[in-house]
Amino acid sequence: MNNRDFERASDLEERWRRDAIADHARAMAAWEGKTVADSAECCAVCEDPIPQGRREAWPGIQTCVACQEDLDLAASRF
Incomplete structure (x- = not known):
């Protein structure tokens, strides 16, 4: 080089x-500006319940941990 x-x-x-x-x-x-009330109770991808602790940690969250990991992995490939 x-x-x-x-x-x-x-x-x-x-x-x-x-x-x-x-x-x-x-x-x-x-x-x-998101609050826990903005969080989905069920994952927008797989429809599994999102635990209250995750909803509190990430106000406005729309996905479960597994689906978010899949989305992050897919996004990192670009």
């Missing part, structure tokens, strides 16, 4: 980091 390759890799890493931070900020903004 030469210096130009390292510069490109560094630039790409920096761009990914900025994009990840922006994605996180957008996700957190979506939760702002």
